Amino acid sequence: MSDIDSLSVNTIRTLAADVVRQANSGHPGAPMGCAPMAHVLFKNFMIATGNDSHFPNRDRFVLSNGHACALQYILLHLMGYKLTMDDLKHFRQVGSLTPGHPETKHTDGIEVTTGPLGQGISSAVGLAIAQKHMGATFNKPGFDLFTNHTYVILGDGCLQEGVQAEACSLAGHLQLGNLIALYDDNHITIDGDTEVSFTEDVLKRFEAYGWHTLVVSDGDHDLKSIQQAIEQARQVTDKPSLIKIRTTIGFGSLNQGQEKVHGSPLTDDDIVQVKQKFGFDPSQKFVVPQQVYDEYHAITARGDKAKQAWMALLEQYCAKYPDLGAEVKRRIQGKLPTGWHAALPRYTPNDKADATRKLSEATINKLAEVIPELIGGSADLTGSNNTRWKTAVDFQPPSTGLGDWSGRYMRYGVREHGMSAIMNGLAAYQGVIPFGGTFLNFLTYAWGAARLSALSKLRVIYVMTHDSIGLGEDGPTHQPIEILALTRATPNMLTLRPADGNETSGAYFVALERDDRPAVLALTRQNLPQLDGSSIEGVCKGGYVLEPMSDPQPQVTLVGTGSEVSIAVEAAAQLRAKGIKVRLVSMPCTELFDEQSHSYRQSVFLPGVPVVSVEALSTFGWQKYSHAQVGMTTFGASGPYKDVYAYFKITPEHTAEVARGLIEYFKQIGHVPDLSSQFTLV
Amino acid sequence: MSDIDSLSVNTIRTLAADVVRQANSGHPGAPMGCAPMAHVLFKNFMIATGNDSHFPNRDRFVLSNGHACALQYILLHLMGYKLTMDDLKHFRQVGSLTPGHPETKHTDGIEVTTGPLGQGISSAVGLAIAQKHMGATFNKPGFDLFTNHTYVILGDGCLQEGVQAEACSLAGHLQLGNLIALYDDNHITIDGDTEVSFTEDVLKRFEAYGWHTLVVSDGDHDLKSIQQAIEQARQVTDKPSLIKIRTTIGFGSLNQGQEKVHGSPLTDDDIVQVKQKFGFDPSQKFVVPQQVYDEYHAITARGDKAKQAWMALLEQYCAKYPDLGAEVKRRIQGKLPTGWHAALPRYTPNDKADATRKLSEATINKLAEVIPELIGGSADLTGSNNTRWKTAVDFQPPSTGLGDWSGRYMRYGVREHGMSAIMNGLAAYQGVIPFGGTFLNFLTYAWGAARLSALSKLRVIYVMTHDSIGLGEDGPTHQPIEILALTRATPNMLTLRPADGNETSGAYFVALERDDRPAVLALTRQNLPQLDGSSIEGVCKGGYVLEPMSDPQPQVTLVGTGSEVSIAVEAAAQLRAKGIKVRLVSMPCTELFDEQSHSYRQSVFLPGVPVVSVEALSTFGWQKYSHAQVGMTTFGASGPYKDVYAYFKITPEHTAEVARGLIEYFKQIGHVPDLSSQFTLV
Missing domain, CATH: 3.40.50.920 (Rossmann fold)
Known part of the structure; x- marks a missing residue:
């Protein structure tokens, strides 16, 4: 390890210990253990700038083990994002920019909200899909506008969650070579050693999913091997990569390698010896040597340069492809096409009775034409959810012969939770608007992610059909009872249950216009008459x-x-x-x-x-x-x-x-x- | 295939087609494709009797792809369970014993409720754990009281669900050799060929979990290979087994092997040709040749014999081990020990302030002594949920050196959904009462299974700590807001949020006395004073x-x-x-x-x-x-x-x-x- 690398890593470690100690709450172990891999990743690979967290082609970084957020806040601070040393000192305080787990749209530079385990890696799959799609849609020879990578750090906890299994299986199928995950293999969970409950062969499982896997045996010291592994992962472009990196949780602490350092501040005495061990002055807190700032400001400078080059490229692109260029600008600004709502169907009482799931399908068919950023799909209920429009092309690796990266229809498989977490990632990337279908009753399979749609203020559209006992024969296992109480009790979520065609159009109007809230559309299996007096405008008033x-x-x-x-x-x-x-x-x-x-x-x-x-x-x-x-x-x-x-x-x-x-x-x-x-x- | 086997398999196929056609609703494809494996399993291995669906040492059969329930209802009917041909004719009708998906406690012989994908296989892990535990607790040399197997049929849908991944990873860790799953590998899901979204190497994944895997390449015809595979699986006693059986969905139909036969009745013309193909009279419906009844009645006769032998063995056991014998009888009858509630702690306002999660721990410490059927655990939050009692021994394979099969503390890992589904299986087996912990907010990670606890009328106790914003620093990602609206809106579920020590005792009193309802205990992280006037009796009245x-x-x-x-x-x-x-x-x-x-x-x-x-x-x-x-x-x-x-x-x-x-x-x-x-x- 070079001197500056060593200094950087140990600065992160000691600062993380200080941050958590100051809050008297939090998780020092993972930041101290993950500091080397994070440092290598940021120093050598991350293209991003603290001066513009919205640079469209930035690499995305997701800390899936969100409890380690002291690490992420420190990295953001070092790179010059809008996060000061004072913010670090207010870690986990009411009103601070440094809450207990990372929240997107709350803290500059946080891509997706993490903390609930398994969500980060799963949303990262969505971020990676979005990049593939934007690249396939807009890149032209000589104009590689969308090329970014999505990097993830995750731990044992994330790897045990079902949502992760769903999303990673799909990521393998989709051959997302732009996704690289660093697995903090520290052998420790809250209940102690992973041997008490988690003894599967993780890499073999990921290979079964179709991932490329690598191992770094000493992630505490061997920065070079981490760097080489990431380089190798970047070479494999037709598979996502998982790099297992053996680390020591709480590296440097008296209790390193034990569960004790996971979720409680180190003692003052322990912090003293950590600082002594790493050559820091134990009497000082919140210390960042100028060389370390310089090191990270250089990363931001690299990102600034990339951004400037990208902006110049975009202008050249706009000159050569004016229509496409305007579309790129519109989509990354999150603006809907002017006049889009003229496409919404309207009905009179003379129109035929129909199921709102079918009326939804009619609406999707119209909207898919005028809103090209719509990316729809279903958790293997396409024919029941009626989510696919006539001209849809599947989002698939071209090598499969089943579709294309520019395809806008997602085959999520029977993976409701994965779908929802992926949609969070899609919505968090700029330029696409996701909708996804399953039966309303199975929204709760996905709730871990759906509540994050609401907390994260993401425009995710849940097309939930078979919305009551009206689904009939499938019976009580499939008939939602409690689900709308749940969605209505959830802050920032909109529950839309249209009564006919006009209200279905109104539901889509609301869902699309509100870019800071997810919407749950509850739609029938059975036919309903078109009502006299129903309207899009009425839906906008709720009742x-x-x-x-x-x-x-x-x-x-x-x-x-x-x-x-x-x-x-x-x-x-x-x-x-x-x-x-x-x-x-x-x-x-x-x-x-x-x-x-x-x-x-x-x-x-x-x-x-x-x-x-x-x-x-x-x-x-x-x-x-x-x-x-x-x-x-x-x-x-x-x-x-x-x-x-x-x-x-x-x-x-x-x-x-x-x-x-x-x-x-x-x-x-x-x-x-x-x-x-x-x-x-x- | 012998004549009688062929006749049996084709009887099931044609009858399934008739059952679904009569209802004009349902899923013919999977029953027709799975008929051979089901027949081989029941004929050669299942120890169970249609005359007593509660025989304690019966083999458990779980149809995880519950939409294929026409198959299960037919098997139950053939074996003489309380399910008549008339019930089959009322498939999917209001008030019938043959609802759209199998429901335990509704239909004789259904072990666990299935249909929501992934739940069956996951609850089967719970059934297998319960058997291991009961065996280790009560079996003595010469007295193998609890020896049953748990057999599962599952499809591609179940294998994509996260809950399945969680439960199966744990099943591998736990070395559950008594669990054998038959994977109906038909390459078809609702969205079409599995190649559109599900291309992982399933067997490799299960090997990574520590399972034993086998393949049968022609599951439509080759009954012998199916039988040999199950036999081999039974030989491997330290690993659960997954047998991948290649089948043709809707075998015999004009549309066999296609998605069309999955979820809609066959046409009348198609049914005619199916019957002709299989040598049945196409003018007749709901036909079971007497030889087929005889074949399945022989299975029940085998089960009756096993039951009689078991009852005799139990009496000998009672003579030799009177105390243990009485316990076996009490537990399989589901009766709590007399006077158990005297162990519930009571408090006065002078007692110290404490968190209800700690008061819950104190209660568990008392109850674990007097209610030996309690099996507790946590989804990797033992120290936070306070679910472990002082004398607890982990439920672990003895070879790990970490515990014992007779252990009563479950290390579920970070697998909330898996935990909940496993608890459903534990509760559905006779003789154990499960409780499990996580943060209240993460109950929704498990909701797919938790709602089935309520629908299935199972006594599952959810020990949900950190029950509000009162958890503090972990922040909004971890603070439940909408969760109690959800639990309260759910039929047959009890939401218990105790205010102090007496009410915590009251919550456990209610949760344990009500053996037909799950209970969600919402418990604080923070300390609360002991109230003047609080009481167990008050809790019983709700308010x-x-x-x-x-x-x-x-x-x-x-x-x-x-x-x-x-x-x-x-x-x-x-x-x-x-x-x-x-x-x-x-x-x-x-x-x-x-x-x-x-x-x-x-x-x-x-x-x-x-x-x-x-x-x-x-x-x-x-x-x-x-x-x-x-x-x-x-x-x-x-x-x-x-x-x-x-x-x-x-x-x-x-x-x-x-x-x-x-x-x-x-x-x-x-x-x-x-x-x-x-x-x-x-």
């Missing part, structure tokens, strides 16, 4: 009165979502036949409705008018909007869907009966209680 | 008044759960200081509270008294019980937990302020609206 079907001075309001709006419509007809005046409300998105003004909300749910809600999923949460709920309180049942609806009394007849009972009850008690959605307080 | 800390004729009710009850207590003191009378309600389990009588619920939430709830997770759903909610509407933040609480205003001060505002508001409008939890209607 709205279906005016043509509503009476003035109503005695009861029926509110429904998705497939149950038409049940409410029929219930209203039955009530009217008995002389009861009814208001009909469609509520495709409670979250957007909650964001409307109080006066708007009261104009929908009139004070003093009883409300009955109907939704063929859990009634949990509807008490905010309705006095009585028609819905599910048990798991579903297997049978033709009309029989299942009848069995659970989610019918016009029962809805009308509940409404009559409610009107009667409130007449008896003499008033209609306010609903909490109508309160104005606090 | 109750903390009488010693409540005023008569209250002006406001504060209701909290877990760590926020003590915040409500402090808020009450502040309100009292201003002359406001307060009632305090602890609500450890909303589900149990909802199951109480209307009059009890009204005795807790007095009509006309405003209610403020406080819970440091999503406010979603609390509108049913409270007029105003103190809680989370965004993701959390990284910092010391007291700072985080202050940042989000989940404090006594803010709670008191909200209460005063609410009292004032309702004074202005002149009445306190009823809450929907107080309605008596419908």
Whole structure:
């Protein structure tokens, strides 16, 4: 190890110990153990600049073992990203730029949010796919615009998670040679030595996936072998690479190599001896020698140079290929094509009844033409989710003969969690907008990643079909009950359950216009009529009165979502036949409705008018909007869907009966209680 | 293939085609393709009887590709389980015993619920662990009471799911030689040929996990090779076995080998030619030749004989080892030891403040002594979840030197989903009660399996620590927000969030007494005071008044759960200081509270008294019980937990302020609206 390399590595190690100690919380072991591989990677390979974390062709770095984030924050600080020594001193404090695990869009230079194990490596697969796709779409001879690598550091924890298995199996299939993962093989997890539960042959498994694998036997000292391994990995362009690097967790600590150094600060005494061991002044904290700053500023300077060359290349490209060049600029800026929403289909009540999954397919067919950055797919339910458009080409390695890198249709396989994590990576790369399908019930297979879509403010579109007991015969194992309570309780996530064609268009409008929120589209298997009064504009308000079907001075309001709006419509007809005046409300998105003004909300749910809600999923949460709920309180049942609806009394007849009972009850008690959605307080 | 084997296989194939056609829904392809391997397995190896699906030492059969359930229902019918030809004719109808995917406790002979892909094979790992454990605990020389195998059929879909990867990696580590999986390698998934997304070398991957692997190249015809492979697999007792069997999906159909036969009934014409091809009368439906019944009744007769021998052996065992024998009987009957709950710790307000995760540890230490069927573990967070008791021995292969098959502590590794699915298998085997730990936030990594705990009515105990923003520095990636809305919206699941020591004991009391429901225990990282008036009995009612800390004729009710009850207590003191009378309600389990009588619920939430709830997770759903909610509407933040609480205003001060505002508001409008939890209607 050269002097400057040694100094750099040990600066990272001692600084990580200080950072964690100052917070009195965090994980010193992995940063100290991974410092050598991180240093080699950044010094010799990473093309990135602290002066512009959005440089489009930058190499992406993902710290999949996100608990080691002291390491990543230190690297960002050294390279001059917007992260000061003061930020390092406020590690894990409220309001700091240095939270307990790395969060994208919160801290400059963080590509994807990591920490929940397995997510980083899986999202990295998405980043690598995005690069391949952008390159294949825009690169021209002499104009290699998109060429970046995606580098990952990950640990034993990530390698045990199912999401990682799904994403890495697919990465092997896709031959993503632009993806290089460094495996911090330290033999330690929280429960102790990996021998207690994790004894598989990791490299053999990755070879089975179709990865290229390498080993570095002394990752604590042998920087040269790390460098050579990464170089070799870069030579293999038709396979992702996994480099297993044997390290010592907490290298330098008195407890190095033990679980103790994983998740607690080193003691002051231990830090003293670490600093002495590495030739640092133990009386000083948060020390970065100028030579180390210089070393890392040189990396940023290299990145700046690459960026300038790239910007110049882009201008030449724009001169030669003006249309494509404009597209590159538009897409990396994240702007949708002007006037795109003219492509959204609109319907009248005379149009034929159809399933919202089919109406979604019709919408996708239109949008895929006008929004070329859409990359869609399904977790092996293409024919059921209706996610594939007529002209779609598969994203596949050309050598397979099944598609092309410029293809925009993803065959995710039966890998819901992997799909969702990959979509996070796709959305985090600039220039593509991902959507992906599975049954709504299996969104929870993917929830570890889906919640990160929301936390990370990523525009990921979940096309979730078969959205209730209405899927029928597949039965309770496949019928979602609790899922919409989950999505609605999740901050920054939009749950969109359209009732017909116009609302399906509205759902896509909202999902695409909101570039800082994921959207879950809940779509039916069964056919639904086109409603009178439904609209894209109504969807944007979350909930709205279906005016043509509503009476003035109503005695009861029926509110429904998705497939149950038409049940409410029929219930209203039955009530009217008995002389009861009814208001009909469609509520495709409670979250957007909650964001409307109080006066708007009261104009929908009139004070003093009883409300009955109907939704063929859990009634949990509807008490905010309705006095009585028609819905599910048990798991579903297997049978033709009309029989299942009848069995659970989610019918016009029962809805009308509940409404009559409610009107009667409130007449008896003499008033209609306010609903909490109508309160104005606090 | 002998005549009778050929007849049996083709009977299954034609009957499966009829069953699916009659329902006009379902999956004929896999039953027709898997018929040979299923027939060989059942005829030559399965020790089970249709006359007693609970025979304790029966071999377990799991159809992991649960969509192929027509196959399983046919096998059960042929063997004389409680499943008639009429039930087969009512396949996928409401109320039938033959739902769209197999459900345990619904249909006689179904061991675990399958259909959601990956769950079956993963729960089978739990079944195999349970057998190993029961054998090691009770078998004596000459008394091999527990010796059964667990056999699985699974397809490409299961092999792509992350949960399968987690469970199978652990199964290899655990050297579960009693687990044999038959892989229906038909090259077809819903999106078409597996080449579009699933090209990994499956056997190499399983070898990397430590499995024994075998190949049968013609699974459509070569029954002998299938039989030999299973025999060889049974010889390898220190490794689980995976037998890859090349088959043709929909064998016999005009569309055999194609995706078309996967998920839709064959046409009538196709069924005619299938029957002709196999020598059946095409004009007849639902035909089982008597020789085939005889063949399968012989399997049941073999099982009956094994059962009788086993019962006799058990009686001899009881004579020789009366105490152990009584334990075997008690445990396979699922009865808890008499008086077990005397071991539950009780506390007074003078006892020291403690985290409920630590109080849970204290409870586990007591219960592990008196309930030997408890098998606990953690997904690599033992020291954080506090799931390990002092005298625990690890469940490990003895050859590792790390534990023993009789050990009761599971090292699940960083495999939350695998853990949950394995716990379903443990609970489904008779004689053990599983609990397992991770952070509450990562329950959703495991949700695919956790919802099956609820659907399957299994007593699985989820010990979920770090249950709110109160975990502090790890930050929003680790802080649950939406999770309790999810668990509460889930039918048959109990969410228990204890506020102190007595309530922690109460949570375990409920979780253990209810053998037909899973329980999620949400436990704090941070210390909480012991409350005055808390009780085990209170927990059983779900919500109750903390009488010693409540005023008569209250002006406001504060209701909290877990760590926020003590915040409500402090808020009450502040309100009292201003002359406001307060009632305090602890609500450890909303589900149990909802199951109480209307009059009890009204005795807790007095009509006309405003209610403020406080819970440091999503406010979603609390509108049913409270007029105003103190809680989370965004993701959390990284910092010391007291700072985080202050940042989000989940404090006594803010709670008191909200209460005063609410009292004032309702004074202005002149009445306190009823809450929907107080309605008596419908």
